[in-house]
Amino acid sequence: MRVLHISDAHLTPGRKRLMSWIGALEDLDPHLVVNTGDCIAHPEAVRYFLDSLGPLLDRPGVFVFGSNDLHGPKPGNPLLYLQPGGTRGRSGKTIDLPWEKLRDGMLAAGWLDLNNRRGQLTVGGLDIAFAGVDDPHIYRDRYEQVAGRADPAAALRVAVMHSPEPRLLDRFTADGYDLLLAGHTHGGQLCLPVYGTLVTNCGLDRERARGLHRHPVDGQAWLHVSAGLGTSPWAPVRFACRPEASLLTLVPRDPG
Numbered sequence: 001m002r003v004l005h006i007s008d009a010h011l012t013p014g015r016k017r018l019m020s021w022i023g024a025l026e027d028l029d030p031h032l033v034v035n036t037g038d039c040i041a042h043p044e045a046v047r048y049f050l051d052s053l054g055p056l057l058d059r060p061g062v063f064v065f066g067s068n069d070l071h072g073p074k075p076g077n078p079l080l081y082l083q084p085g086g087t088r089g090r091s092g093k094t095i096d097l098p099w100e101k102l103r104d105g106m107l108a109a110g111w112l113d114l115n116n117r118r119g120q121l122t123v124g125g126l127d128i129a130f131a132g133v134d135d136p137h138i139y140r141d142r143y144e145q146v147a148g149r150a151d152p153a154a155a156l157r158v159a160v161m162h163s164p165e166p167r168l169l170d171r172f173t174a175d176g177y178d179l180l181l182a183g184h185t186h187g188g189q190l191c192l193p194v195y196g197t198l199v200t201n202c203g204l205d206r207e208r209a210r211g212l213h214r215h216p217v218d219g220q221a222w223l224h225v226s227a228g229l230g231t232s233p234w235a236p237v238r239f240a241c242r243p244e245a246s247l248l249t250l251v252p253r254d255p256g
Contacts, residue, residue, distance in 0.1 A: 001031045002029065003248040004032070005181055007183025008226065008230060009230045012042040013042060015048075022245075028247050031060070032121070036182055038068040038184070040097060046105065050106075057109035060123050063103075063106050064135070065102075065103075065135055067135050067138045069102060071138075072096050073233055075234050114131065115140075117131070117132060118132075130160060132159065133146065136162070137163035141161070143168060150175050150177050159180045161180075163185075164182035172221075185225055185228075187241040188227075193240055210227040224246065
């Protein structure tokens with residue numbers, strides 16, 4: 001089964017190149033689309049984001065929000081990003097982006113809202129159990145609303161969140177989820193050759209700031225962190241860290 005993981009588009013009106021690139025992901029022919037948030041960065045961007053998804057919306061999908069789906073980005077001191085915890089809690093409390101329209105557009109396509117929710121989809125004849133939380137980076141997660149053992153009868157158990165905070169990764173893993181999907185880190189965004197990621201802007205270690213890894217490091221669950229499609233309009237630079245969407249090919253676990 002092919003799972004397309006997208007995250008962190010931070011879309012604003014007029015970014016035609018990015019919108020075209022997102023639309024071309026349909027050519028990957030995924031069975032399932034997982035959106036881990038920070039889709040928009042402007043009040044008028046919702047329709048552009050939904051339009052850019054195009055026929056991907058006709059496929060099974062699930063989503064959670066990131067802070068920038070609620071709070072418009074604002075200029076600030078970029079050095080704050082390098083502090084422990086990064087920009088945690090600095091998004092501001094005023095919700096000034098039309099997150100309801102974004103949610104309603106994806107719900108209308110049949111995608112599951114996993115913001116502090118559980119759900120289930122049948123994809124390619126396989127029953128998949130899902131659970132997710134709202135953005136833990138700004139403390140909107142409510143794990144108690146999804147806590148409990150993942151459905152043991154499901155063929156696959158998937159947990160979805162925006163920021164890959166270890167306290168949540170641990171709880172999802174303990175509840176039996178096989179695959180953990182997150183974004184938020186931008187892969188570090190500004191990386192150094194050889195050294196790699198400088199900071200993750202969350203509690204996750206630098207070595208797992210992007211890509212596919214085990215969780216715990218020697219555990220059974222898989223963690224995939226997307227380096228994201230874009231950047232904040234106030235920091236439109238990447239270095240040694242290309243934007244990305246990821247196509248994960250899932251195969252049955254070896255019974256041996």
